[in-house]
Amino acid sequence: MNLLISNANGTGREPTRWKTVAKWLKLEAISFLVWGLLSIGYAFQQAHMDWVLQHRHTSVYQMLIIGLKNYEIIAFLTPFVIWITGKADFRRTRVLSSALIHVCGFFCFVAVQSSLRVGLFAVHDPTTFAVIPRSFSLMESMFWFFLNDDVFIYFPIVGMTIGYQYHRQSQDRELAESKLQAQLARAQLQILKMQLHPHFLFNTLHAISTLVGKDPKQAKKMIALLSDLLRMAIDYGSTQEVPLKEEVEFVAKYLEIENVRFQENLTTSFEIPPDTLSALVPNLLLQPLVENAVKHGVCALARGGRVEVSAEHRGGQLVLRVRDNGPGIPATARNGSNGLGLKITRARLEQLYGSNQSLRLENLSSGGLSVSIQIPFRTASPELEEAQA
Numbered sequence: 430m431n432l433l434i435s436n437a438n439g440t441g442r443e444p445t446r447w448k449t450v451a452k453w454l455k456l457e458a459i460s461f462l463v464w465g466l467l468s469i470g471y472a473f474q475q476a477h478m479d480w481v482l483q484h485r486h487t488s489v490y491q492m493l494i495i496g497l498k499n500y501e502i503i504a505f506l507t508p509f510v511i512w513i514t515g516k517a518d519f520r521r522t523r524v525l526s527s528a529l530i531h532v533c534g535f536f537c538f539v540a541v542q543s544s545l546r547v548g549l550f551a552v553h554d555p556t557t558f559a560v561i562p563r564s565f566s567l568m569e570s571m572f573w574f575f576l577n578d579d580v581f582i583y584f585p586i587v588g589m590t591i592g593y594q595y596h597r598q599s600q601d602r603e604l605a606e607s608k609l610q611a612q613l614a615r616a617q618l619q620i621l622k623m624q625l626h627p628h629f630l631f632n633t634l635h636a637i638s639t640l641v642g643k644d645p646k647q648a649k650k651m652i653a654l655l656s657d658l659l660r661m662a663i664d665y666g667s668t669q670e671v672p673l674k675e676e677v678e679f680v681a682k683y684l685e686i687e688n689v690r691f692q693e694n695l696t697t698s699f700e701i702p703p704d705t706l707s708a709l710v711p712n713l714l715l716q717p718l719v720e721n722a723v724k725h726g727v728c729a730l731a732r733g734g735r736v737e738v739s740a741e742h743r744g745g746q747l748v749l750r751v752r753d754n755g756p757g758i759p760a761t762a763r764n765g766s767n768g769l770g771l772k773i774t775r776a777r778l779e780q781l782y783g784s785n786q787s788l789r790l791e792n793l794s795s796g797g798l799s800v801s802i803q804i805p806f807r808t809a810s811p812e813l814e815e816a817q818a
Contacts, residue, residue, distance in 0.1 A: 456507075456511065460504045460505070460508055461501070461504040463504070464500040464501070464503055464507070465497070465500070465501075465504070467500060468493060468496035468497045468500045468501075469493060469496075471492065471500070472489050472490075472492035472493035472495075472496050473489060473492075475487065475492045475495075476489045476492050498549075498550045499546070502542050502546060503542065506538055506541060509538075510534065510538060510583060510586045510590070513530065513531070514586075514590040514591060514594075515590075515594075516530065517530035517534075531584075534583075535579070535580075538579060538583050539572060539576050539579050543568055543572040543574075547563055547568045547571055548563070552567060552571070630659075633651075633658075633686060634655075636686065636690050637651045637655065640690065647689050650689055651686050651690075654682065654685050654686045657682055658683060658686070661678070661682065662679070662713070668712055669711060669712060669781070670711055671710065672706065672709060672808075672809050673701065673705055673707070673708045673709075673740060673747070674701075674706040676712070676714060677699060677706075677715070680716055680738060681697075681699065683719060683720070684697045684719065684723075684736065691723075691727060691734060693732075694727070694730070694733065694734050695723070695734045695735070695736070696733075696734070696736075697735070697736050697738075698736075699738050699739070700738070701738070701739070701740045702740065702741070702742065704742055705740040705741070705747060705806075707809060708740075708742070708747045708806050708807065708808055709807045709808065710749070711778070711781060711804075714749070714774065715749065717770025717771065717773065717774055718751040718770070718771075718800050718802075719751055720770060721770055721771065721800075722736045722751055722753035723736060725753075725756075725758075725798075726754065726756070726797060726798060727753060727755060728755075729755045734753070734755070735753065735754045736752070737751070737752040737753075738750070738751055742806055745805065745806055746803050746804065746805060746806055747803070747804050747805070748801060748802070748803050749801065749803075750799060750800065750801045751799075752797060752800075753797045754795075754796055755796075755797055755798060756796075757792035757793070757797060758792060758798055771788075774788060774802075775788055778802070778804065781804075782804055782805060785804075785805055786802070786804045787801075787802070787803045788800070788801075
């Protein structure tokens with residue numbers, strides 16, 4: 430049992446350990462690449478300065494070797510400086526303790542660099558170019574030499590690391606905020622759509638209840654149609670957008686229920702070009718508009734009610750229209766925006782498309798009301814169409 434527990438715990442730590450090693454090696458590789466490029470620049474600059482100031486021709490290759498000796502050690506130590514900077518976070522600890530950490534880190538950086546420089550590479554006398562024997566005094570001299578120069582190496586690395594950390598955290602915050610906003614938008618859309626279901630269901634059940642006493646046979650037919658309609662609604666219950674073909678089929682099924690109520694007093698027509706059938710539209714977009722056309726248009730007429738549904742692909746936009754031949758809307762109705770169905774539809778369009786959408790109501794000169802919606806024309810991917818099929 431103890432062996433099993435030990436293996437389980439060890440397996441859990443190994444991926445993290447290897448991930449840390451891989452991250453450290455990547456950082457070392459980047460560090461050596463950057464400091465290697467700086468060594469090349471140092472070699473050309475030093476050779477040029479020797480020629481300009483002393484009129485002495487210095488080999489670029491020789492300067493490159495000298496530069497690499499120093500910069501390779503700095504490249505090796507740079508990830509440690511980055512690691513120390515992460516530990517001494519000025520925003521999470523006191524400034525004094527963080528400053529002390531960097532002071533200690535700086536002296537350790539100089540001490541390790543001077544030790545490695547003396548231990549790995551020969552040190553030459555600048556006047557005679559003779560090799561100086563390794564000794565503690567030589568290491569001490571190198572320490573004081575690098576102490577002055579490394580101020581301009583250690584602390585710039587610290588500053589760039591802090592700046593990079595701020596940049597990454599700012600990006601992470603923006604990404605987190607965008608994800609939260611997207612989640613909020615999806616939740617709001619879902620709530621708005623859920624409001625439509627009971628609203629639509631209540632009105633349909635009310636229509637059925639009016640026929641139960643008058644015509645039980647027609648009432649049973651309406652119940653069967655409602656069952657088919659609810660099945661279609663459940664199939665796309667969690668989908669925000671569906672192909673226009675599916676939305677038209679849903680509305681046609683709804684109008685069948687209304688035809689049972691109104692019989693010959695309601696005629697319907699659909700003008701849906703084939704090139705628009707695959708366009709994506711919000712689920713349950715047309716149903717509340719058609720319901721309003723029946724409720725406020727057809728119901729206001731003694732006979733001869735008519736509802737027309739049409740679609741048009743116009744310059745990258747999908748234009749949908751629902752027309753009726755009722756009395757239209759009075760001027761005091763403020764563009765007919767007081768109905769629950771229209772309010773929810775406007776809110777859903779704004780959530781999905783922002784300013785790239787419109788919903789307009791206008792009275793027709795021949796009588797009746799026209800409701801037009803304009804949204805971006807987008808089609809479903811083949812994978813979505815196969816899943817829905």
